[in-house]
Amino acid sequence: MPLKVCYLYPEFTGVWGDAGNVLAIRRRCSWRGLALEVYESNIGDEPGDLAGFDLIYLGGTEDRYRQVIYSDLFRRAEAIRLAVEDGTVLLAVCSGFEMLGTTFEYDAGSYAGVGVFDADTVCCGDRIVGSVVLRSELLSSPDTIVGFENHAGRTRLGVNCLPLGRVISGRGENQQAEGAVCGTAYGTHLCGPLLPRNPHLADLLIRKALKKRFGDVKLAELTDDREWQAHRQALRRAGLQPAELDVPAG
C-alpha cells in the first residue's frame, strides 16, 4: 500500500520553489523503495475524504490568488481539520501556513483561518526577506533548520502550538519563534526548498505520515551527501560552525 500524498493547488504555488518540498518527499520515499502516490488537488475538487491521505502539502501563493485559494480552503476546512485530528501529516508553507491559522490578515482585510494552527497572523510593514537558521527541539544531530523567508505576515502562536524552531541567525537573531507545530500539522514561513536542504525534517514528516497506517517504521538510512553539503554551506554563510552543530559531513 502506497503512502498517499495530497498536493494542494500546485498550479497556484509554483513561484517560491514549493515543488521542491513535494519532490523531496517523493524521492526520499522512492530511494527507500517505499511506494508513494501524489494526488494533485485543485480548486473545486470535492472536499471528500482528506483523512484518506497520509500527508497533505500546501505551499505559498501570490496574494493575487489568496482569495480564491482561501475560499476553496474554507470550503474544505472541516475535512482538513478532521484529517489532522486523524493523524494525517500536514505541511503548510508561507501564505498556506497563515491561512490555516486562527485568523490572518492580508491586503488590509482580516479573515478567519481554517483553524488547524493555534496561530494569528497580522500583516504590517515591510516584507521579511532573507536567509534564516533555526534550532528545533523536534530534531537532533543536527537540530538546525536552514531556509529562506519572504513574507509580509507576522505570526504569533497561541498556547496550543509549539514553534517549529527558534531563530538563531537572520531576522534579528533573537530566539524568535518560527513556524508552528500542532499535533501532526507543521507550518512555517521558510519557503521553497525547505525539505531538500533539511533531510532530517523531511524524514521526520515521512515517519509521522507512515505512522498513521503502518505504525512506527524505521526508515532506511540514505546517503545524504549533497543534502548535508548544502545544509553546511547555508550554516557557514550564516557565520555558524557546522561541526559544532553536529551536522554530518556529507
Place this chain on the structure above:
Amino acid sequence: MRILGCIFAILLGKILLRILRLFDRAATTFPGRVALRFNPGLIGQLVEGQSVAVVTGTNGKTTTVAQICSILQRSGKTALSNASGANMSAGIATALIEGADFLGRLDSDAVVLEVDEAALNNLVSDLHPEIVVITNFFADQLDRYGQLDDVVSSVRDALKPVSAHVSVCLNADDPRAVELNESLCFAHPPTFFGVAGGHADSEATERRRQVQSCIRCAKLLRYRWHSYAHLGDYFCPACDFSRPQLDVEVDIVDFGAGESCVKVSLTRECKAGDSAEFSSVLSLPGIYNVYNAAAAVAAASTMGSPVSAMQEAVDGFRGVFGRWESFILSDGTVKMALVKNAAGFNQVLQSIADLPGSKALMLVLNDREADGRDISWIWDIQLEDSPLITRGQSQFAVGGERAADLALRLKYAGLPSSRLQAVSTANECVSLAEQLVGEVDELYVLPNYTAMWQLRREMLKRGIESDR
C-alpha cells in the same frame, strides 16, 4: 551652474572609465554611480531633447535592445544604448557618459535603453521615454521585488505620468503585460506583438504552468494554446478580457533546433511602398527569441523604420554576449546561455534538448545582489521531465557560489551522481570546461548574471575567443 555641474560629472565619469578600462575592468556601473553622486540630475540633462526608447520586463531586455539598435542602424540611423545590460541608474548613466562628448551632447539619432523593471519608476521622470516596450513578466528575484504583482504595479506607476504621450509596445501573449492597458489610459493605442498559434507548442514539455487570473473580474483565464510558461492565447470565461488583436504577429513557419524561419506581419500601416509582411531566418534557438524579435519589430515600427531594415536586422542578428555566445576552445566550442529565472531556464533547457549531438551542461549559480539572494526558483525549473536528465547520456557539472544547491537540485531531479561533477570558482569552471569540451559534441554553460560575467572574464583572460 547646471551646465558646469553636468560637465564636471561627465568629465569625472569619463576619467573613471578610462582608468578602469586600463585595468581591464568592465566598468559598466561605477563611473555612472560616482557621476550621479555629484550630479543626481545627470541622466535627465544628458537625454534632454533626445528621442528615448525604453525596454523593460523580466526576460529578453538586452536582446531586444540590441535588435532595435540593429534595425535603426540598418535604416541609416545611429543609436546609443546600454548594451552591457547594466540597467539601473548607474549603468544607464555610465552608458550615456560614454556616448556623450565633454559638453554633454549625444551624437546619436536615438537612445535605446533597457531599464530594470523595478527601477523604471525612479528613472521615468529623467528619461521621458517616447516609446516603452514591455517584453514579459515572470517570477524573478522575488527577494528584491516581493511579488510579481508588485513589479507590474511599479511599472504601472512608472507609466502613469507619461501615458498621455508615450507609445507602448506590449506583449499581447502575456496577460500580465496586457493588464497595463486595462488600468492606464494611453493616448496612443498600444502596439501589441505576439506569435501566431498552432506550432512549436510546448504543451507537452511543460508539465505544469502557473494559472493566471483576469484583471477585470478575477476569474481564472483559459487558454486556447500556450507558447511557453504563461504566454499564449488566453481569454476570460466570464468577461470579455482576452488576448488583444496583434499589430505585429510572428508566425513560426519552421521551428528548427538552432534557428527559426519566421513570417512577420505588420497590420498597422507601414511606410508607403513597404510590404507589410516579410520572411526571415532567426539564427537563435528558442521561442523566447522569436518574442524578442517581435518586440524589436514592434518598437521599430513605432519609430517608423522601414520594413526592409527590420528584415535585414532579424536575418543578420547573431545575439548578444552571454546569450548563446560561443567560445572557441582548442578542443571544441562552448556555448553560453544566461539563465536567471525558472521561465528562462525551462526555455534554454528545451532548446538544448532539441539540438543534436552528445552534450554536457555546466550550471553556474551565484546569489549576489544583482542575481537575487534567493535561489528557491531553481526548484521551480522543470528539470525532472527534461530528456537531458531522463535519457541518461548528458554529463552535468555545477559551479558558482551556490554550486552545492545546484548539485542537490540535480540529485532530486533524478541525476545519478556518476553524471555530476561539482566545482566552485570561475577558474575551476573554465578548467573543467576545457576538459569536458573534448569529451562531448557540445558543451553548454548556463550561468546566472554575475556568474556569466565572471566566466566571460576568466575565458577572455585565458585568451579564449568569443564569436561576439
